Amino acid sequence: MTGTPVGAAAALFRRDLQLAVRRPDDALQPLLFAVIVAALFPFALGADATRLAPIAGGVAWVVALLSLLIGLDAVYRGDEEDGSLDQLLVSGQPLALLCAARMLAHWLVVGLPLVLVAPVLARLLGMPPNAWPVAIASLSLGTGVLVAIGHVCAALAVAAKRSVILVPLLVLPLAVPVLIFGAGAVQATLSGLSPTVPLLMLAAGLALAIPLAPLACAAALRLNAG
Amino acid sequence: MTGTPVGAAAALFRRDLQLAVRRPDDALQPLLFAVIVAALFPFALGADATRLAPIAGGVAWVVALLSLLIGLDAVYRGDEEDGSLDQLLVSGQPLALLCAARMLAHWLVVGLPLVLVAPVLARLLGMPPNAWPVAIASLSLGTGVLVAIGHVCAALAVAAKRSVILVPLLVLPLAVPVLIFGAGAVQATLSGLSPTVPLLMLAAGLALAIPLAPLACAAALRLNAG
Amino acid sequence: MHPLVRWFHRFGSPPTFYRWAGAAQPWLFAAALLLGAVGLYFGLVVAPADYLQGESVRILYIHVPSAWMSLFAYLFVAVNAFVALVWRIRISEILAMAAVPIGAMFTAVTLASGALWGRPTWGTYWQWDARLTSELVLLFLYIGILALYHAIEDRRRAARAAGLLALVGVVNLPVIHYSVRWWSTLHQGESVKLFGESSMHSSMLWPLLLMAAATHIWFFASLAGRARLALLEADSDKAWVREALKQSLPDASPPHGASA
Amino acid sequence: MTARDLGFARTGETIFGPVTFVLRAGGLLAIGGANGAGKTTLLHVLAGLLAPSMGTLATEFGEVGHAPGSSRVALVGHHNGLKLDLSARANLRFREALHGAEESQTVDKALAHVGLAGYESLALRELSAGQRRRVALAALARSRATLWLLDEPFANLDAEGRSLVSTLIAAQRERGGMVALTTHGADVLPADTTHCRLGAAT
Amino acid sequence: MTARDLGFARTGETIFGPVTFVLRAGGLLAIGGANGAGKTTLLHVLAGLLAPSMGTLATEFGEVGHAPGSSRVALVGHHNGLKLDLSARANLRFREALHGAEESQTVDKALAHVGLAGYESLALRELSAGQRRRVALAALARSRATLWLLDEPFANLDAEGRSLVSTLIAAQRERGGMVALTTHGADVLPADTTHCRLGAAT
Ligand code: HEM
């Protein structure tokens, strides 16, 4: 099944996972960040650490989510510098499908671990257990949306090689709403309110991103080809 | 004065600054990261935001440290991939001096902006103004030390060609003492104590790092030459 | 030449070291076991249970010695790394890297025993307390050194790189040691002092010191074993190794058995 | 494939062209010209990576390299388009899935065929410049693309490697495929090569 | 410079050698060998980037490329060692400050001399492969290094560029400098070249 669009996408997916295994420092950085944050506060606050406990849940959540954005701008730059991107474009495979494969791989490498350690973080920082499910749910939705956004912006950055555009500047405005709803969901639960609305917003965001982001990504990569 | 050690170091310093200007997205990412996180903290905490004030110092420092970690692993990898590193090694210039120049440039690009926006961070986190001077002082000292540590670890990562190591994993244990004293100084001020001792500790750390870190960095880069 | 260096060169020539270490190892292990047994007997049986902590106080005899060792081992690594980097002495590279896993092990034991001890005394296994967290950081540091060491194929380069990292990491030792003074921590302050009055009753102090001695000796015994193995690997193509192996074939315990 | 008055301009100033040539099935086009004359750019236009800014490019197999399943183009550029952190085998596997390949050979056979037997599982960054190039050639050798675009295919290769390239090209032409390559004149090419020299720039 | 039974091994297995050669002032050494034979590795050993694992390398100007102010080595590798995001001018300025250069020419003159007049302020990523190579040559032309190490210096260059390289080499030898380069046999070299062929690998 070599050469079929699905086969190609699957292969690209596999390749990105392999690369993540070969360069774990790139892949694990976000996860490490999240755990480190939990470990750093006690140092920073010494005895005051206890004061953080009640609010630390939301805190770590924000940083964990933001850590997703690190190095996102490099997603396509690497492929562009070593000529792999040309190969993708030349292959004549449906580009959007390829982009989708990359996003999925990226989420598996960077997003999923974050979701999995969420309970650990919550525990470390003394988040009341009743908020854990919400934290996990919002993280799984939020990470998905952020990865999608990030990939589109990274593709744009590659397309506009010569003009210096700031990927973070592109990503962050788009990311802030995600953070707001995500953190909002957790805080709502912590203060006894219902997290449904913010969670629904996140879900809506994801539902939008899944079909649209790959198309946008592909379009951005095509920009050079005029 | 071409070819003189000082001239070479100066040129390298200029080059890194130029690169930062050409790739502002890489250069600005840490700063943006710090500001956004700080901005989101009060939000993530919602009503609890007031609880943040007493621990603002620690939080600000954690944010600063995390943002400094961004892109640290790329410091020498880029030079290694495009052959620039070989040119540095072959030049026969005192390598430690060149490393020092790079550290200084990196600090100017990443550390100084953090110091400059420190008041903004403090404001966002609701830190009482009387602690701002200390926060700024501790950050200016601390970021210097952190950059130095970071460069040594980045250089070590290059020695491991197939960089299977997590630069953050190397950096963080070393960075923790800096964090402790930096945040300690601010927290002391917040709780009405004198910040002199922790600040002196930071100054001592910087005094140690300035001569030693470049040497360690050079030694690490030389490891390749066996 | 610096006397220390001369000494290292003489004692540190692989064959010599291999012989000496091999000869000393059994005795060291024996001594360690003996002292340890006596120490544990006095500690777990003779010494009184604490009127506050009850029997749980006896964890002290595991916890404190291993805690001290976690720091001592790191110091040992750092010193050897320094010698290796400055004077390029190979045996020091070997010793430093051989000591890292042992130190990591002691650190893990410290964390575990401390956590177990914390449950009855502080009512929690873990607190993000300065002393506790800094010890955890020490473990990370050990792991980082190991990771770097194994990330580089060429063994000598790997050893020097990891050694460099270990040297930079020395800054953490004072933080761990003085953490109890610098911050108000849950953790015990210094109760055993080399000089001046120890705040610990002698019936507890003596078994503790015995255990400390035992762990130190055991450290060197285990170190000897690992270092010998590392030497054999590094010089596997050298003549003296074939010699050594020929000799060790008849005797029952090949060097592998040593590295317990 | 027929190019009529083909040209490309970047932000106003012309990079190359207008050039006119016809490349028939089984044909070989050699693009010459000084450094910076626009050879690579022309290849990219032929590959559909860049849209020509003047003239027309007609290919009997539809617009190049866009529509899914279209008879594909194989490109070997200045950069090999391989991942340095992956093994030669992994790189080749990926390229096959991407471009399609003859099932006849196994991946390792293909690598052996370009003289990389024994290097299959080394990370590419541990291979020499020429060995990396050979991995790219292995991928090329197996692609069923109608049009091959080779940017200085003989660079970095030893004598044996260069003859390998020549045989690959010959085989592709046998098959009725088309080949367009860039050269700096130092390379040995068959007599029936169509030459196309881009106006000297630099 | 004298190499006696020089060799290099990576984690046990030998990459090249033992080789023995003498390179006198004004001499030119051409290192041949198949892809993967170890040419680049040998150059790196000569540059002091790698420590030889067997044999001895004696250079009348001290350990190569280490001690500050030591008569320096100029290296042009497979990678040009230039920053793609900087302009040709900025790159050249930096290299001069790093390695030292004859003050005679200005930077732009040096660029014009390698045929890059008008491209001084373009970012390197906007230059063609050969033009990038030429920037590296411009840096080489101005370095006062005693020993030049050139890894396939003729690659990516057009005829005029190749003759430029030859003249540069000739000038360096005039000056009493030494040149060691790697080649795949296709290049034209002066008759008095010392040849050194590395045992075939790959
Ligand atoms: C995970 C939890 C713990 C960790 C990581 C830990 C770590 C350490 C370390 C690193 C030391 C050596 C300090 C030095 O020599 O500078 C130490 C000593 C000691 N620890 Fe712990 N500890 C823990 C829990 C406990 C608990 C629960 C107790 C008892 C309530 C305890 C009692 C002691 C005592 C008495 C000493 C000897 C103090 C001295 O004389 O220096 N530790 N611990």
Ligand SMILES: Nc1ncnc2c1ncn2[C@@H]1O[C@H](COP(=O)(O)OP(=O)(O)OP(=O)(O)O)[C@@H](O)[C@H]1O
């Ligand atoms: N970084 C590395 N790590 C491990 N092995 C390497 C590394 N670089 C090169 N090698 C191996 O060393 C051998 C020689 O490589 P080298 O680059 O010197 O060959 P070369 O003669 O320059 O070949 P080419 O003509 O293709 O440039 C190759 O077989 C390669 O596999």
Ligand SMILES: Nc1ncnc2c1ncn2[C@@H]1O[C@H](COP(=O)(O)OP(=O)(O)OP(=O)(O)O)[C@@H](O)[C@H]1O
């Ligand atoms: N990405 C780019 N942006 C802007 N200009 C470019 C870009 N790439 C190439 N150019 C310009 O286009 C011209 C042609 O470049 P091209 O790479 O096609 O030349 P070439 O014929 O391949 O040269 P060489 O023989 O050195 O490879 C060059 O003058 C270069 O300055």
Ligand SMILES: [Mg+2]
């Ligand atoms: Mg070209």
Ligand SMILES: [Mg+2]
């Ligand atoms: Mg080579």
